[in-house]
Amino acid sequence: xxxxxIGGFQHETNTFSSISASFADFEAPDAWPGLTRGGAMLxxxxxxxxxxxxxxxxxxxxxxxxxPLAWCSAQPSGRVTRAAYEHISxxxxxxxxxxxxxDGVYLDLHGAMVAEHVDDADGETLRRVRALVGPGVxxxxxxxYHANVSTLMARAASALVxxxxxxxxxxxxxxxxxxxxxQELLGRPRPAFALEQLxxxxxxxxxxxxxxxxxxxxxxxxxxxxxxxxxxxxxxxFPAADVADCGPSAYACGFSDAAARxxxxxxxxxxxxxxxxxxxxxxxxxxxxxxxxxxxAPRGRPLILADTQDNPGGxxxxxxxxxxxxxxxxxxxxxLAGVIxxxxxxxxxxxxxxxxxVELQLGAxxxxxxxxxxxxxxxxLALGDGRFTGTGxxxxxGRFELGPMALLEVGGVRIAVASRKQQxxxxxxxxxxxxxxxEYAVLALKSSVHFRADFGPIASRILxxxxxxxxxxxxxxxxxxxxxxxxxxxxxxR
Ligand SMILES: [Zn+2]
Numbered sequence: 001x002x003x004x005x006i007g008g009f010q011h012e013t014n015t016f017s018s019i020s021a022s023f024a025d026f027e028a029p030d031a032w033p034g035l036t037r038g039g040a041m042l043x044x045x046x047x048x049x050x051x052x053x054x055x056x057x058x059x060x061x062x063x064x065x066x067x068p069l070a071w072c073s074a075q076p077s078g079r080v081t082r083a084a085y086e087h088i089s090x091x092x093x094x095x096x097x098x099x100x101x102x103d104g105v106y107l108d109l110h111g112a113m114v115a116e117h118v119d120d121a122d123g124e125t126l127r128r129v130r131a132l133v134g135p136g137v138x139x140x141x142x143x144x145y146h147a148n149v150s151t152l153m154a155r156a157a158s159a160l161v162x163x164x165x166x167x168x169x170x171x172x173x174x175x176x177x178x179x180x181x182x183q184e185l186l187g188r189p190r191p192a193f194a195l196e197q198l199x200x201x202x203x204x205x206x207x208x209x210x211x212x213x214x215x216x217x218x219x220x221x222x223x224x225x226x227x228x229x230x231x232x233x234x235x236x237x238f239p240a241a242d243v244a245d246c247g248p249s250a251y252a253c254g255f256s257d258a259a260a261r262x263x264x265x266x267x268x269x270x271x272x273x274x275x276x277x278x279x280x281x282x283x284x285x286x287x288x289x290x291x292x293x294x295x296x297a298p299r300g301r302p303l304i305l306a307d308t309q310d311n312p313g314g315x316x317x318x319x320x321x322x323x324x325x326x327x328x329x330x331x332x333x334x335x336l337a338g339v340i341x342x343x344x345x346x347x348x349x350x351x352x353x354x355x356x357x358v359e360l361q362l363g364a365x366x367x368x369x370x371x372x373x374x375x376x377x378x379x380x381l382a383l384g385d386g387r388f389t390g391t392g393x394x395x396x397x398g399r400f401e402l403g404p405m406a407l408l409e410v411g412g413v414r415i416a417v418a419s420r421k422q423q424x425x426x427x428x429x430x431x432x433x434x435x436x437x438x439e440y441a442v443l444a445l446k447s448s449v450h451f452r453a454d455f456g457p458i459a460s461r462i463l464x465x466x467x468x469x470x471x472x473x474x475x476x477x478x479x480x481x482x483x484x485x486x487x488x489x490x491x492x493x494r
Contacts, residue, residue, distance in 0.1 A: 108141075224266060316446065390428055
């Protein structure tokens with residue numbers, strides 16, 4: 001039995017977003033728990049598809065004594081404020097210090113956190129934890145599929161483990177793997193590692209492991225992970241980050257320097273050979289409406305429009321209305337859209353009551369350039385308190401707290417509205433408002449890829465639509481200034 005500290009600090013930072021992540025954002029629960037410490041932390045994460053939860057379960061079955069530190073996450077947004085980063089970093093270190101001697105440390109990190117004052121915030125967190133526990137204590141960190149991995153992160157940790165799926169249905173499994181890996185490192189020398197940062201940015205919507213090329217590239221990484229190697233990862237990175245370590249990377253660690261280097265070189269070579277397959281396929285709103293009007297969705301198999309650029313899972317605000325306006329204007333019927341974040345509209349709908357008609361200026365509150373609300377008379381079809389549990393493979397077990405919610409109808413379009421922003425990646429977000437997604441002809445979802453886990457199986461066709469929003473789908477359109485030399489902002493086409 002070993003004493004193992006467990007903590008977490010997750011944020012995916014879109015440095016092009018002007019809305020920063022404050023300490024209050026980390027304190028508030030969403031689909032995942034708010035900031036939690038001590039024994040309460042162990043309870044708060046249990047049962048959710050989260051790395052910390054998978055780690056806990058596995059470490060318990062290995063009969064380790066668990067020492068809980070702080071755990072928190074905030075919705076993707078602009079940089080984490082200096083105050084929030086320093087406060088949470090201090091909590092983690094304070095809890096670790098108070099724990100006394102530990103035999104190992106596990107951290108549930110994202111890998112693409114950027115703070116106001118530190119570009120490589122996850123590297124800095126690992127560096128501080130390493131400085132506190134010393135060189136001999138193994139530190140294992142799990143990372144998101146979208147981690148922008150730095151040399152500092154790889155050097156400060158004993159081992160890194162990342163998700164292998166996008167949609168991330170294996171977050172808990174990644175935590176469990178981290179526990180097994182930490183077990184192997186107890187009492188052993190620090191493993192060797194190899195890291196290769198690749199030289200082109202991969203658009204998010206081209207990264208899904210449900211389709212090629214990532215499907216077979218991930219299989220390749222998985223197959224390379226065997227003794228003497230402990231972890232072999234391909235991380236496509238989070239492209240909306242103007243920092244030197246932004247971009248895809250291949251990582252391996254284990255008890256053979258040569259094997260780690262070979263595995264990483266193998267993955268990097270294969271990614272380069274398939275670079276052209278990462279080129280984007282996007283539909284304009286006009287093209288999407290044209291397809292919508294011609295597409296005859298079989299019953300129970302809607303057409304899905306992914307409103308990717310306003311995906312709150314990538315730093316969007318879930319309130320741009322251009323795609324929904326076009327659907328209303330085109331006279332489309334049986335459309336279900338959302339989830340729009342508009343606390344004021346939700347409050348007005350609650351005040352009016354189910355069945356009432358309300359005049360609303362819906363959406364466009366975050367000030368995205370050129371966006372205006374959809375002013376109309378809406379029928380309030382259903383109301384909810386925003387508290388429900390995720391049922392899909394991605395948000396499984398997540399205890400949502402989205403504040404007052406409403407299902408509003410205008411023309412042939414029904415719009416789910418919430419008081420807090422959350423990526424539309426779980427059918428429970430609509431069922432909470434008595435709307436069954438499969439019964440609609442068209443779904444317009446504020447999500448880039450994660451929706452595919454729960455909605456993919458019911459879709460007759462999926463289009464990724466380039467409607468306005470801060471989560472720019474094509475990294476080549478972003479005004480980068482700090483990428484490393486030689487980095488290309490879009491994949492080469494053949
Ligand atoms: Zn991710």
